[in-house]
Amino acid sequence: MHELIERSIRAFSEYFQNFFVYEENLLSKIDPRVKVVGFTILAILSVSTFEIEKILFIIISIYLLAFLSGISIVKLMKRSYLFPLFSFFIVLPTMFFGEPFSYVLIFSLRIFAAISSLQLLIISTPFNDVISALRALKVPEKLLNSLWVTYIYSYILVRDLLAILIARESRRVKRSGHIETMKRGGEALGLFMLRSMEKGEKVALAMKLRGEPIGKVKGSKLLIPYFLLVVVWWTIL
Amino acid sequence: MIEAENISYTYPDGTLGFDELSVKIREGERIAIIGANGSGKSTLLLVLSGLLKPTTGKVRILGVNPEENIEEVRKNVGFLFQDPDIFLFNSTVFDELRYVPSQLGWSEEKIREEVSKIAEEFKISGILKKPPFRLSGGEKKRVALASILIYSPKILFLDEPFANVDAKTKRKIFEILETYDGTVVFTSHELELVESLADRIIVMSLEKRVIAETDKLNEEILRKADLL
Ligand SMILES: Nc1ncnc2c1ncn2[C@@H]1O[C@H](COP(=O)(O)OP(=O)(O)OP(=O)(O)O)[C@@H](O)[C@H]1O
Numbered sequence A: 001m002h003e004l005i006e007r008s009i010r011a012f013s014e015y016f017q018n019f020f021v022y023e024e025n026l027l028s029k030i031d032p033r034v035k036v037v038g039f040t041i042l043a044i045l046s047v048s049t050f051e052i053e054k055i056l057f058i059i060i061s062i063y064l065l066a067f068l069s070g071i072s073i074v075k076l077m078k079r080s081y082l083f084p085l086f087s088f089f090i091v092l093p094t095m096f097f098g099e100p101f102s103y104v105l106i107f108s109l110r111i112f113a114a115i116s117s118l119q120l121l122i123i124s125t126p127f128n129d130v131i132s133a134l135r136a137l138k139v140p141e142k143l144l145n146s147l148w149v150t151y152i153y154s155y156i157l158v159r160d161l162l163a164i165l166i167a168r169e170s171r172r173v174k175r176s177g178h179i180e181t182m183k184r185g186g187e188a189l190g191l192f193m194l195r196s197m198e199k200g201e202k203v204a205l206a207m208k209l210r211g212e213p214i215g216k217v218k219g220s221k222l223l224i225p226y227f228l229l230v231v232v233w234w235t236i237l
Numbered sequence B: 001m002i003e004a005e006n007i008s009y010t011y012p013d014g015t016l017g018f019d020e021l022s023v024k025i026r027e028g029e030r031i032a033i034i035g036a037n038g039s040g041k042s043t044l045l046l047v048l049s050g051l052l053k054p055t056t057g058k059v060r061i062l063g064v065n066p067e068e069n070i071e072e073v074r075k076n077v078g079f080l081f082q083d084p085d086i087f088l089f090n091s092t093v094f095d096e097l098r099y100v101p102s103q104l105g106w107s108e109e110k111i112r113e114e115v116s117k118i119a120e121e122f123k124i125s126g127i128l129k130k131p132p133f134r135l136s137g138g139e140k141k142r143v144a145l146a147s148i149l150i151y152s153p154k155i156l157f158l159d160e161p162f163a164n165v166d167a168k169t170k171r172k173i174f175e176i177l178e179t180y181d182g183t184v185v186f187t188s189h190e191l192e193l194v195e196s197l198a199d200r201i202i203v204m205s206l207e208k209r210v211i212a213e214t215d216k217l218n219e220e221i222l223r224k225a226d227l228l
């Protein structure tokens, strides 16, 4: 069981690391501003309807565009499936309240369409170009700052989490019991959060020293570990 | 002891960790891996120790395939991470030191005895109750090293054991490695220490390949490795 837990965390962490990787393809040459607006609209469209034809249409358009730009369809799917899968399990219980299964399915498909659209943006645009594009589109500076800090910080966090898991593994010489593992795992996670906060402070401090306006760092610094914790435990459950 | 054939490793985000290579390490050998920053030393160490599964090729440690019998491997292998921050995850230094011994079923008495012995040796007796992540960089390294050496693994993998420590600690670590009764595989940027300690030096290039295996470094090799 605990191996399954660690494996899920590891898979999640690897998934997350992949989430922001950018590569050169035909789409990368297009003005980031266009891509930001376009793909955001597609994403909003996908979640604003429950008509299956419309959703399928968007999905097909996105993957067709990916195919035409030389982006591997399998790769795009791999980078997009996890969140819809989450949402599938979250809305699954609504069936007990009389919603048909098709509702659950369509709900997840909407998320899949939206995430695929944003992924197509991310896969073809370096993250700092996305930020500049948003700036050019007059998105408030404060918001951009926290977005950027959130991005760097969660990237570091997830990379650390993966490294810690490997380090823990290096000293696990014996299979331990279920409860012991949960206890230790909980402890380690708690410690990880604590250290992450301290690291967050250091990241913020370093940015300040280099003259970067920090904006709303404080809030995001506290919220990210929280979200991460929720998501990680959620993966486990 | 360790046999790796045609191994390579690619990180989940697609970055090449190191390119295809083969290594054979015999019992009792002291092997150094050197190379420029980013040449793949840490990654190679992680794969050779069975902690990362190679993307291609196979590793055997002590005659065992780590995927089949990981516990046998872990019991006999100690790994010092380059960044001690990720390595120390217990809530006190004492817990850190006893982490593996208690899994191995040592008695409380023996654990206490061995902990105080090794703490003495590494000058960390005064910080046994502190949380490791609040220590100084050099203290962390000493704690990490002590928590591996306490169970005398047959094979030591040490990623930059000499980095970030003061001159005296450096000498101490050197002496321990020089007389260690087991196999030692380590990375380091301190070429003089490397030459006097290692039986064999594996040199990696920025292309993330092995460009030489030697017991004596020379200008040509260092130039090729982008170290000169
Ligand atoms: N977690 C990771 N995810 C993605 N790429 C990584 C990761 N860790 C290392 N790399 C990449 O793998 C390559 C080899 O890195 P590695 O850490 O093995 O180098 P190294 O020789 O140990 O360098 P150094 O002397 O700086 O410690 C580098 O190109 C590096 O950017």
Ligand SMILES: [Mg+2]
Pocket: B041, B042, B043, B082, B159
């Ligand atoms: Mg390294």
